[in-house]
Amino acid sequence: MMQMSSSSSNRAESDHSGVLGNVGQYLTFNSGGECYALGILAIKEIIEFGNITKIPMLPLFVRGVINLRGAVVPVIDLAARLYGEQLTAGRRTCVVIVELDTEDGKIELGVVVDAVNEVLELSAKDLAAAPNFGSRIRTDFIRQMARIQDRLVMILALERVLSVDEMAGLVALSQEKSASEQVA
Amino acid sequence: MLNMSELVAVFLTEARELVEQLERGVLALEKSPGEVTAEDINAMFRAAHTIKGSAGVVGLDHVVHFTHLVETAFEQLRSNKLVVDRSLSQLLLRCNDHIASLLHCAEVSAEPAANLLQAGDALLNQLRPLLQQSAQSSENDIASPSVGSAKQKSSCHVFLKLSASCFTDGLDPVILVRYLRQHAAVCREYWYAGQVQPLTQIAPAQAETCQLMLDLLMEDIAEATLLEALEFIRQDSLCAIFNHDSPVEAQQLFLDSLESPALAQELKQRWQALGLLKVPVEVSAGTTPSLLPRSETKAENKNQPRQIDQRMMRLPAYKLDTLVNQLGELLIATATLHEHSRQFNNSDLTERVQQVQQLVDDIQGSALQLRMVQIGETFNRFQRVVHDIAAELGKDVHLVIEGADAELDKSMVERISDPLMHLVRNAMDHGLESASERIAAGKSAHGSLLLRAYHDCGSIVIEIRDDGRGINRDKVRQKAISQGLISAGAELTLRQIDELIFEPGFSTADTVSNLSGRGVGMDVVRRNIEALRGTVDISSEPGAGTQFQLRLPLTLAIIDGFMVRVGQSRFVIPLDMVNECIELPADMALDTDAGYLNLRGEVLPFIFLNQMFGLGAAASDRRSIVVVRYGKQSAGLVVDQLLGEFQTVIKPLGKLFQFLQGISGSSILGSGDIALILDIPRLVQIHVQATERQRTTTTI
Numbered sequence: 001m002m003q004m005s006s007s008s009s010n011r012a013e014s015d016h017s018g019v020l021g022n023v024g025q026y027l028t029f030n031s032g033g034e035c036y037a038l039g040i041l042a043i044k045e046i047i048e049f050g051n052i053t054k055i056p057m058l059p060l061f062v063r064g065v066i067n068l069r070g071a072v073v074p075v076i077d078l079a080a081r082l083y084g085e086q087l088t089a090g091r092r093t094c095v096v097i098v099e100l101d102t103e104d105g106k107i108e109l110g111v112v113v114d115a116v117n118e119v120l121e122l123s124a125k126d127l128a129a130a131p132n133f134g135s136r137i138r139t140d141f142i143r144q145m146a147r148i149q150d151r152l153v154m155i156l157a158l159e160r161v162l163s164v165d166e167m168a169g170l171v172a173l174s175q176e177k178s179a180s181e182q183v184a
Numbered sequence: 185m186l187n188m189s190e191l192v193a194v195f196l197t198e199a200r201e202l203v204e205q206l207e208r209g210v211l212a213l214e215k216s217p218g219e220v221t222a223e224d225i226n227a228m229f230r231a232a233h234t235i236k237g238s239a240g241v242v243g244l245d246h247v248v249h250f251t252h253l254v255e256t257a258f259e260q261l262r263s264n265k266l267v268v269d270r271s272l273s274q275l276l277l278r279c280n281d282h283i284a285s286l287l288h289c290a291e292v293s294a295e296p297a298a299n300l301l302q303a304g305d306a307l308l309n310q311l312r313p314l315l316q317q318s319a320q321s322s323e324n325d326i327a328s329p330s331v332g333s334a335k336q337k338s339s340c341h342v343f344l345k346l347s348a349s350c351f352t353d354g355l356d357p358v359i360l361v362r363y364l365r366q367h368a369a370v371c372r373e374y375w376y377a378g379q380v381q382p383l384t385q386i387a388p389a390q391a392e393t394c395q396l397m398l399d400l401l402m403e404d405i406a407e408a409t410l411l412e413a414l415e416f417i418r419q420d421s422l423c424a425i426f427n428h429d430s431p432v433e434a435q436q437l438f439l440d441s442l443e444s445p446a447l448a449q450e451l452k453q454r455w456q457a458l459g460l461l462k463v464p465v466e467v468s469a470g471t472t473p474s475l476l477p478r479s480e481t482k483a484e485n486k487n488q489p490r491q492i493d494q495r496m497m498r499l500p501a502y503k504l505d506t507l508v509n510q511l512g513e514l515l516i517a518t519a520t521l522h523e524h525s526r527q528f529n530n531s532d533l534t535e536r537v538q539q540v541q542q543l544v545d546d547i548q549g550s551a552l553q554l555r556m557v558q559i560g561e562t563f564n565r566f567q568r569v570v571h572d573i574a575a576e577l578g579k580d581v582h583l584v585i586e587g588a589d590a591e592l593d594k595s596m597v598e599r600i601s602d603p604l605m606h607l608v609r610n611a612m613d614h615g616l617e618s619a620s621e622r623i624a625a626g627k628s629a630h631g632s633l634l635l636r637a638y639h640d641c642g643s644i645v646i647e648i649r650d651d652g653r654g655i656n657r658d659k660v661r662q663k664a665i666s667q668g669l670i671s672a673g674a675e676l677t678l679r680q681i682d683e684l685i686f687e688p689g690f691s692t693a694d695t696v697s698n699l700s701g702r703g704v705g706m707d708v709v710r711r712n713i714e715a716l717r718g719t720v721d722i723s724s725e726p727g728a729g730t731q732f733q734l735r736l737p738l739t740l741a742i743i744d745g746f747m748v749r750v751g752q753s754r755f756v757i758p759l760d761m762v763n764e765c766i767e768l769p770a771d772m773a774l775d776t777d778a779g780y781l782n783l784r785g786e787v788l789p790f791i792f793l794n795q796m797f798g799l800g801a802a803a804s805d806r807r808s809i810v811v812v813r814y815g816k817q818s819a820g821l822v823v824d825q826l827l828g829e830f831q832t833v834i835k836p837l838g839k840l841f842q843f844l845q846g847i848s849g850s851s852i853l854g855s856g857d858i859a860l861i862l863d864i865p866r867l868v869q870i871h872v873q874a875t876e877r878q879r880t881t882t883t884i
Contacts, residue, residue, distance in 0.1 A: 053857065053858040055837075055844070055860060062840075065858055067852050067857070067858050070516060072835040102839070107838060109840075167840055175843060175845045176845075
């Protein structure tokens with residue numbers, strides 16, 4: 001569908017300002033009826049939704065894995081991860097491929113969203129601190145708030161939303177649960 | 185060009201191997217001095233010598249300084265000036281360890297700490313009195329350690345075939361010989377001419393052609409002096425220098441490198457007549473002199489393939505990994521191509537594609553072979569471990585190694601080393617008794633520990649067996665009860681009791697020793713082995729010993745799989761584990777709880793994969809059972825459709841799925857879809873646990 005220019009991924013290595021949630025370019029998208037933004041430097045590409053291989057006994061937020069040009073990439077359902085409700089695929093549903101830095105090096109993950117909107121430039125005056133309470137999603141998932149055309153949009157703290165350690169723990173839990181459920 | 189740090193890296197890799205070689209040598213020397221040949225000792229000396237020399241080149245002065253005396257010790261061993269006894273071999277082992285520590289410092293680019301250097305000096309002070317006087321004086325010769333090559337004077341043999349233009353170039357060999365004679369204690373010269381044509385046939389222009397050849401035998405000449413003297417004449421003439429350091433094959437290699445076989449033959453005979461020809465030891469022994477020429481040609485043939493085999497190439501491991509990965513991609517791409525080509529109904533095209541696919545398969549096979557290494561290297565490391573632990577525990581233990589040539593993937597070798605170490609320590613500490621206990625039990629005083637590897641059903645099996653006291657099942661049971669692992673009334677089979685030692689936190693040792701007894705270990709061993717898709721089995725006989733059997737796949741990179749369909753999902757079962765496929769009997773077509781099947785008189789438990797994985801009711805009414813076997817356990821997997829065999833590259837699922845149960849990885853199919861690889865042992869285990877739990881709930 002739409003491929004980020006390779007220069008953006010090159011910049012990801014030299015300049016982290018966008019990822020850190022400061023001034024820079026952001027991608028806005030919808031998930032579960034809410035609008036969110038992500039620093040563009042973490043995003044590698046956006047692909048069509050589909051061809052996902054399911055893996056048994058997983059929590060709702062893991063859709064499965066896809067074959068991304070020979071690499072097996074896990075796909076996370078963002079709505080399920082944020083609110084616990086799995087997204088119903090529609091015409092504009094797509095998978096945002098992001099790259100995360102972890103202790104064991106970079107990993108790629110797919111994130112299913114309802115629709116992607118636009119890429120926009122945010123300056124310091126557009127940004128505000130994250131609220132301490134009152135949001136629908138876990139506050140530590142929000143890095144900052146951005147004012148976009150009189151609307152407040154949450155900029156996601158990707159490394160927390162997609163924390164591999166945390167998600168792997170949840171996968172393990174769900175595995176044990178399904179294994180014991182078989183007995184019941 | 186290599187820069188310095190690369191040079192150091194190369195040196196370190198080489199030196200580490202040499203240190204290991206030295207260690208093996210010294211251990212052999214200690215164990216059975218009678219079996220160690222002169223050539224072995226020579227090899228040890230050369231190893232020490234090479235470490236010193238190369239360390240000098242890369243400027244590791246500490247290593248040069250320290251290794252010098254060690255080298256001298258080996259030199260004196262070689263010339264029988266020094267006799268090996270236990271204290272000497274222990275000292276040499278410690279010296280060897282010290283060299284390893286110094287190398288380690290160089291590896292992390294740190295200067296050796298002061299106490300390390302002091303320890304080194306202490307070792308040298310212990311070693312020095314053992315050595316003969318001459319060695320000590322020669323140590324002063326290398327006051328500046330960086331000139332590692334300026335080693336003590338020695339005898340050597342130089343062969344020169346003077347270039348044809350030697351005289352016209354103004355080089356006079358006689359002057360050369362005269363010069364050498366001044367510097368060498370003894371110098372014998374043997375001149376001879378090559379194929380000189382009759383005078384009448386020599387054209388005037390050829391009159392000054394030099395046909396001379398020369399063998400020079402010198403005692404006590406400094407290498408540097410010799411090289412300096414030969415500097416000019418070497419440029420055009422054929423020149424070879426053999427000293428006693430040169431390997432036995434050096435002469436043969438040189439002769440083989442000659443363009444003219446006739447000349448090679450002539451030289452060989454001549455050197456033989458002069459007693460210069462070094463013959464490989466195993467050949468010269470046992471052959472009568474009269475037969476020598478013939479047996480030598482035989483030896484030549486025999487040595488030829490060995491030389492080819494032994495020539496090694498060093499390359500960084502990641503290059504191999506990249507190659508294997510790329511070939512994996514190529515394999516997938518070819519499979520995709522194959523799938524597409526079939527749509528065209530063009531038999532020519534299909535055939536060509538198949539050909540390519542076959543080739544890619546073959547290449548991948550060879551590429552994976554490249555990563556295979558013999559397990560012997562890992563096993564040999566235990567010689568020292570066993571030696572040290574035995575000394576520490578005051579036990580007498582013989583380590584026997586079998587199947588050292590069994591091959592497995594390099595990455596695998598690295599990862600089984602720790603679990604093996606643990607099992608060996610465990611066997612020595614818990615399994616084997618002290619000598620007095622053994623005698624009391626009517627066994628030989630020395631315990632034996634067997635390390636054995638062999639291939640079986642596409643896996644490698646590694647056994648660690650001791651002939652010690654075996655597992656004390658009563659004690660294990662008591663401990664398990666007191667540690668709350670089992671209830672006091674639990675009825676366990678002998679096997680289940682043995683398995684208790686793999687429980688986390690379990691330990692029977694009453695006191696925590698340096699070696700074991702902390703209760704961390706056996707569970708870690710099992711976890712590590714299972715992480716490699718392997719299993720650990722234990723069998724024990726009270727009074728007779730314990731055996732641990734590790735079963736591991738040969739490689740982690742590739743899998744021969746059998747593909748099945750369950751619902752919409754496709755799964756790959758490792759082919760090694762598939763025994764047979766049978767049709768699900770019609771009367772069992774429903775999802776039943778029966779769970780067992782009579783397969784030719786044997787009870788076969790089976791698993792409905794669709795139930796287990798929550799894939800919904802079966803869509804097919806003609807389902808099949810794949811009978812899988814792993815180790816001693818058999819089970820049937822009920823699947824919707826059999827899709828056949830294929831070879832595939834394992835794509836790990838990554839950290840996110842590290843705790844996945846029953847699935848060990850994934851694989852990309854020719855169509856681009858992903859199939860999941862089933863982890864059969866785990867799957868069976870989950871099933872067994874689930875049914876056991878079920879049984880307990882129903883009985884309550």
